[in-house]
Amino acid sequence: MARKPPDTPDQPRVGEGRLDRRGFLKHGAALAAVTTPAGAQATQAGGDLPWLHVPGQPFSAYGQPSPHERYTARRIGANRAVAGNGVSFTPLEDLDGTITPNGLHFERHHNGVPQIDPAQHRLVVHGRVRQALSFDVKSLLRYPMRSQMLFIECGGNSNAGWHAEPIQRPAGSVHGLVSCAEWTGVPLSILLDEARVDPGASWVIAEGADAGAMNMSIPLGKMREDCLVALYQNGERLRPENGYPMRLIVPGWEGVLHVKWLQRLEVGDQPVMSRNETSKYTELLPSGKARQFTFTMGCKSLITSPSHGQTLRQPDVYQISGLAWSGHGRIARVEVSADNGKHWTDAVLQSPALPRCFTRFRLPWRWDGKPAVLKSRATDEAGNVQPERAALIAERGRAGYFHYHAIVAWAVEDDGLVSHTY
Amino acid sequence: MFRILISAAAATTLLTGCATPLAPRVEAPKLGVPVAADALAAQTLNVFPDGRGLPPGQGSVKEGAQLFVRHCAGCHGRDGRGGTAEELTGASRPLNHPAADKTIGSYWPFATTLFDFIRRAKPMTAPGTLNADEVYALSAWLLHANGLIAADAVMDAARLAAVRMPNRDGFIRVEAP
Numbered sequence: 001m002a003r004k005p006p007d008t009p010d011q012p013r014v015g016e017g018r019l020d021r022r023g024f025l026k027h028g029a030a031l032a033a034v035t036t037p038a039g040a041q042a043t044q045a046g047g048d049l050p051w052l053h054v055p056g057q058p059f060s061a062y063g064q065p066s067p068h069e070r071y072t073a074r075r076i077g078a079n080r081a082v083a084g085n086g087v088s089f090t091p092l093e094d095l096d097g098t099i100t101p102n103g104l105h106f107e108r109h110h111n112g113v114p115q116i117d118p119a120q121h122r123l124v125v126h127g128r129v130r131q132a133l134s135f136d137v138k139s140l141l142r143y144p145m146r147s148q149m150l151f152i153e154c155g156g157n158s159n160a161g162w163h164a165e166p167i168q169r170p171a172g173s174v175h176g177l178v179s180c181a182e183w184t185g186v187p188l189s190i191l192l193d194e195a196r197v198d199p200g201a202s203w204v205i206a207e208g209a210d211a212g213a214m215n216m217s218i219p220l221g222k223m224r225e226d227c228l229v230a231l232y233q234n235g236e237r238l239r240p241e242n243g244y245p246m247r248l249i250v251p252g253w254e255g256v257l258h259v260k261w262l263q264r265l266e267v268g269d270q271p272v273m274s275r276n277e278t279s280k281y282t283e284l285l286p287s288g289k290a291r292q293f294t295f296t297m298g299c300k301s302l303i304t305s306p307s308h309g310q311t312l313r314q315p316d317v318y319q320i321s322g323l324a325w326s327g328h329g330r331i332a333r334v335e336v337s338a339d340n341g342k343h344w345t346d347a348v349l350q351s352p353a354l355p356r357c358f359t360r361f362r363l364p365w366r367w368d369g370k371p372a373v374l375k376s377r378a379t380d381e382a383g384n385v386q387p388e389r390a391a392l393i394a395e396r397g398r399a400g401y402f403h404y405h406a407i408v409a410w411a412v413e414d415d416g417l418v419s420h421t422y
Numbered sequence: 423m424f425r426i427l428i429s430a431a432a433a434t435t436l437l438t439g440c441a442t443p444l445a446p447r448v449e450a451p452k453l454g455v456p457v458a459a460d461a462l463a464a465q466t467l468n469v470f471p472d473g474r475g476l477p478p479g480q481g482s483v484k485e486g487a488q489l490f491v492r493h494c495a496g497c498h499g500r501d502g503r504g505g506t507a508e509e510l511t512g513a514s515r516p517l518n519h520p521a522a523d524k525t526i527g528s529y530w531p532f533a534t535t536l537f538d539f540i541r542r543a544k545p546m547t548a549p550g551t552l553n554a555d556e557v558y559a560l561s562a563w564l565l566h567a568n569g570l571i572a573a574d575a576v577m578d579a580a581r582l583a584a585v586r587m588p589n590r591d592g593f594i595r596v597e598a599p
Binding site for chain 2: 079080081082085110111124125126131132133134135136139140142143144190191194195202203205207211212213214215219220221264266268270271272273274275278279282284285286287288289290291292293294295296397398399
């Protein structure tokens with residue numbers, strides 16, 4: 001029984017841990033009115049607030065978040081022997097909306113962030129082309145550009161989901177190797193056309209200008225279809241940790257293909273079989289065979305509030321809020337359950353729901369003070385439905401490491417503490 | 423001084439008789455600077471499974487053993503069985519085991535990947551500083567330590583490309599064209 005029968009009174013299902021959006025909308029105002037006096041009292045201290053009576057700070061050349069928000073920060077997990085080899089996670093549970101601020105976009109570096117002088121940087125397109133060409137940054141800035149809001153997700157995001165026991169960490173510290181930004185850059189098809197690609201070519205090997213010149217192979221068809229050489233991120237030039245002065249954007253495909261500090265594109269007729277597309281970013285199956293070139297990031301969602309480590313202070317109305325995304329296209333639907341998947345209710349999707357972009361979903365929930373298990377389940381426009389963990393493991397085993405996109409469950413205990421559960 | 427360059431795509435559609443209308447195409451400047459072939463050859467690092475991209479040079483297992491101790495053992499362990507960096511040798515649990523050992527010998531499908539990766543990325547403290555002979559020698563030692571070539575073997579372009587890795591056919595190409 002996924003939906004409430006039509007003759008049921010329009011009431012939030014207090015005491016059953018179920019969700020009912022229509023019921024809440026009718027009664028939400030009354031609940032809000034009850035809680036207003038406490039809020040009003042807090043604002044009456046205004047007369048003594050010092051910032052009302054002294055001049056404020058002067059202008060700033062580049063704005064920074066309030067010092068009170070200093071703990072909204074990336075969490076870093078790096079190799080203890082090589083500080084620049086590791087990841088930093090976007091604190092998804094501390095953010096709202098769909099755009100990741102540039103200073104909080106997740107990072108995966110293999111050997112640190114190169115400090116590139118843009119005047120010395122070149123992008124070379126070569127291999128199976130009529131004429132190998134070199135582009136400097138100033139030249140690329142003169143080309144026609146396209147802007148697109150897109151998520152980027154590391155293939156290894158959420159990999160703790162394969163563990164036997166549910167990991168107890170904040171949502172962003174497990175699932176935060178995904179971020180969403182507006183990327184602006186030159187469609188790669190323009191540069192490929194200028195170099196005149198041979199008809200027999202089928203792959204392009206992209207290479208970064210980091211220490212180690214990381215290389216990845218990408219099918220030429222995808223490169224022509226919608227890839228960008230991005231120069232801007234959320235309106236400003238790329239941050240160094242996100243590829244300054246230019247990076248590849250491969251919409252909807254796994255993060256490692258979005259080669260940062262892009263310096264070289266070799267057009268060819270086969271993949272190079274680099275270390276990162278063979279021994280890494282491949283998924284071992286129970287049979288002992290491994291899935292390779294699994295490019296598209298799956299249909300996925302995550303409740304960011306309430307989520308691990310947060311506490312519900314008392315039985316009351318809470319806003320369930322989260323993110324959904326799919327490498328296959330737009331998010332069509334997100335359902336939320338408060339009873340571990342027995343009943344599901346459609347969440348409200350924040351519009352516009354753009355293809356291969358974060359979509360914010362929200363749903364009010366009246367918590368009755370009893371144990372509950374919160375889940376979200378995304379469906380994309382291609383009909384892909386986010387799987388339950390058991391179904392994903394039945395299909396893939398638990399040794400694949402990459403491309404974990406199963407439903408995430410948060411347990412709410414009777415004392416209000418939220419933890420991760422399977 | 424501004425000129426907006428938009429080609430008459432609709433006219434093209436009519437001329438070719440194509441039924442699908444095309445979006446107006448914004449024309450681009452052509453600012454790419456031609457690159458000479460010899461300049462490219464010196465900068466290109468990609469090494470393909472068929473050996474294309476491998477440079478002249480050679481290195482032995484014995485030389486590689488010394489280089490491994492000097493450049494790699496600090497992180498990968500003296501015998502390459504792992505340390506702060508991953509295990510490269512010594513697989514005991516097979517790939518269909520729930521905790522499989524994914525070493526070079528058990529998992530990597532192509533020996534040429536060793537050269538491609540070591541030359542560009544190793545050692546991590548000074549990537550790209552090993553010469554071709556040293557990279558062949560390290561590749562040789564890693565293949566030997568995984569039981570794939572003899573202790574007195576020497577690797578060069580032809581020999582490295584000819585090594586058939588045990589897991590060569592272990593991959594399912596899910597979205598490759």
